[in-house]
Amino acid sequence: MSRFRPVVGASEAITLLFIFISSKVFLTYTVFYYHKGLNASWVIPLITTIAGVVVALLLVALLNRYPGLDLVEIGEELAGPYLNLLFAFFYLALLLLGAGMALRGTSEGVVSGFLTDTPISLVIAFFITGTMVVSYLGLEAVARTARFFVSVLVVTALVLVALTIPLWHWDAFFPLLGPGPLKLLLGSLNFTGDFVQIILLGLICHFLPAGRIRAIGVGGTLIAGFFLFLFTTVPILVYDYPPVTELMLPSFELARIINMGRFGQRMEVLFVPLWVFGNMIFLSISYYAAAVVLTRICKLRDYRPFVLAATVLTAVIAFIPQNVIQAAYWSQLYLGRYSLGMLVAIILLLLLISIFRGKGGGLDEKSN
Amino acid sequence: MLKYLLYRKPSFIPSVFESGIEDRMDENSNQSGGNKKEGSAKDSTGFGNGGRQDQDGRGGGKSKDGGVKSNPVTEKRFAGKIAENKAIDDIMNNKVRLYPGLDNNKQVLEKIFRVPQNKDPVFRPISIGTKPPTRAMLLYLDGITNTQLQNSTILQPLMLLSELRNVGQDGGAAVGNQDDEDFIERIKEAVLPSNQVSEAETFEQVVNDVLNGNTALIIDGFDRAILMETKGWQYRSVGKPQVEAVIRGPQEGFTELVKINTTLVRKILHRPALVAEYVNAGAVGPAQCAVMYLADVANPDLVKEVKKRLELIRADYLSEPGLVEQMIEDSPVVPVPQVLTTERPDRVAAGLIEGKVAIFINGNPFVMLVPCTFFNLTQSPEDAYIRWPAGSFIRIIRYLGLFMALLLPAHYIAIVAYHPEFIPTDLLLAMTGAREKVPFPSIVEVLVMETSFELIREAGIRIPGTVGTTLGIVGALILGQAAVSANIVSPILIIVVAVTALGSFAIPNYSFSLSIRLLRFVYIMLASVMGLMGILVGVYIHIGVLVSLKSFGVPFMAPAAPVTIKGTDYFMRGPVWSQEARPDYLDPLKTRRQPPKSRSWLRRGRGKRGGGGK
Structure with missing residues (x-):
């Protein structure tokens, strides 16, 4: 696919996966939880994490049947080129739509929070440039950049949570199951798409250590679930329900409320790297993955020409919503509600075809 | 025959767009005519073949070597000289063997060393004290050989003592006979007391050895030369390291040899x-x-x-x-x-x-x-020579210095120009008050000061030592007092620039420090355009590029990214007794550096953490 075959270690892959899945906690996305789960919204990430783990296991089961092939190649082997084209466009839509909405949300957040006089187009151009460069350098660069930043991100996120502990109201948990178990369960189905980014595993599987794909998939999903849970729960504890539903960027508001005496005010500046790097890694992964899908569709070997194409498409998508609220709403509606179901349907279909046809195929010997 | 009539080999026609070459050719045509004869005489050794050797028909057009042009006027004017040079290159590159005749060898070597213009090569004719005497010649470069050594280990034995050692046509090998080998061997083994003696068969070997300060002995009748170790050039003695000084540790630095x-x-x-x-x-x-x-x-x-x-x-x-x-x-x-x-x-x-x-x-x-790797560039030898807690502390200070040197001026601009609300109110008031009279935007202010500082630093390196103190006075006056008094910059910026300079001085590797100085200006520009966001985007790209760098196949950011087995000596300085393995990313043949019980004098059950084991 590229000039050099990248090598991604297990820890790097887990980092990629969990940042790719959980970076949405820095955007408006989790606010929708509170409308469905009320004060018990913390249950939603737990349920969706279970769903994510199940989908990860299904995906790994499919990938393990065709070692050396990625999801798009397996689809072509099993479903043929025409049907697989539809599948590939679905993967592409997932990646580009997710990236576009994240780009819009992040840029709007930057403009409203830090650069109030700067045009959003300039902010988007900066983000695009930075993320595109790293995507262009390849999967190794993206994975290692993520791995390099992960300790900063995790420590900063945990510090952010820890500094809000004095503001927690434990009574916000009650009534413990909020709208009731059934409504919580049904409400959670609206957010299963949180974990649709597990698709990344299917696109980079043949660069991962053999035999560890399952551990990577499950590990990445669980860590992402933990951060989703954390950043859903803490705003409830701090702001209580229903005020928490009025937050635009919950994690940003958490940082703003921290006050450490006369000198330690406006602490959100310390957490800016958390939001910026988290979302930039998300965008870089998205561009790379989208470029890989396009490379597979066009049956080419080098992903790099498509990085710019993916970037341009993302920028176009980012400007489609009229405002950031609409971007967040579309993201929840189209990605959060339906996407994981469609992905599961595709994986199940491919698994069924695989079982029906028996394992193996001409592409088994083909390696990247 | 017909095809020669129909087909004419294309010849190169210089383009009129090539920098007026045609005009220069016309102007110099008369002058070059006088030099055409240079090198035209062909002698017995193959030099001066009477014209250009590289008749590729291209004149002064683009050469094959990456579009580098040669001047056709120069080529034409010095055709003989160029041909002679090429002939010499051919002799060297094709490893032409020495001739049996001493005179032929001398003639070729004189051409190679450009004698008589070149006064450094010495062709010393000698007569080896055999019966009958054997003609020979010593070749060396004056000034880079040890003359005392030559006198005592070459000239004296050859001219005076060879008879005593029974070397010669009577007692040993006869010149010109089938026992030539014995004569050369006898000279090497019995006559020449040099510590390193070897044989050469080609002009290229002789020339390269002579250029390295050795002496070549060429004997009449033999197509080989004897090369003797006589290096004697001047060199600086081993002294203190000039750039990597340490307080504890060896005080020896490399020299030029x-x-x-x-x-x-x-x-x-x-x-x-x-x-x-x-x-x-x-x-x-x-x-x-x-x-x-x-x-x-x-x-x-x-x-x-x-x-x-x-x-x-x-x-x-x-x-x-x-x-x-x-x-x-x-x-x-x-x-x-x-x-x-x-x-x-x-x-x-x-x-x-x-x-x-x-x-x-x-x-x-x-x-x-x-x-x-990146971590090698941030380490100093002294880290290892002091106790590990202090070594770790110094490394933290150094990383802080690295951060300051790279990002502090950019952060100053970002905060002053874009995010004043990020700093506490009291500090903001102090900064605003200090900047009140400064007429420039922060980016101009920073660029003026940073450029001035770089100028002083560069001048400080170039300035003669005797007037070095003047530079300090000028720098202190300009940077410290006059700029603030003139309201060109704010006092806080002076602090920023000073701390930035201190940070860059704390970086132990000069090349790395230079790259940080360069990148600092990139970050200043990014901060001036997008504030903190610009810096963060810059850092993201910077890290992305660094993690994809390789040094001889080893990832530059190893063992942090990619994650490999980490020792205790990469980010911080761990205890020396816990550094049991060599760096994994080097993939050495021996991975273990020391046993787990490196402090084996400890009693059993004690000091497990101290490398003593159980």
């Missing part, structure tokens, strides 16, 4: 596995490079790669590690050094023990260590 430098390392590492291989890099003035490694530790693939890169350099003159570095590093366009340059033998020895490869360049006191 490669042999002395390798010896300094050998003095530290008494190991038979310490190998020094010699490679010449460059064409016109080949640099003698020594590749040193521990054969039982260094990865053979790494050694092979280093030698391959050095041998495949195609350049005229590479006298300095900085030049060789640019030829052998993986990504020369990235402004980050991918080779560790040091002038300390102890640091080279430590690197070799880890499994690295050292590259010595003759004539330079800096030695390259490869592969090199």
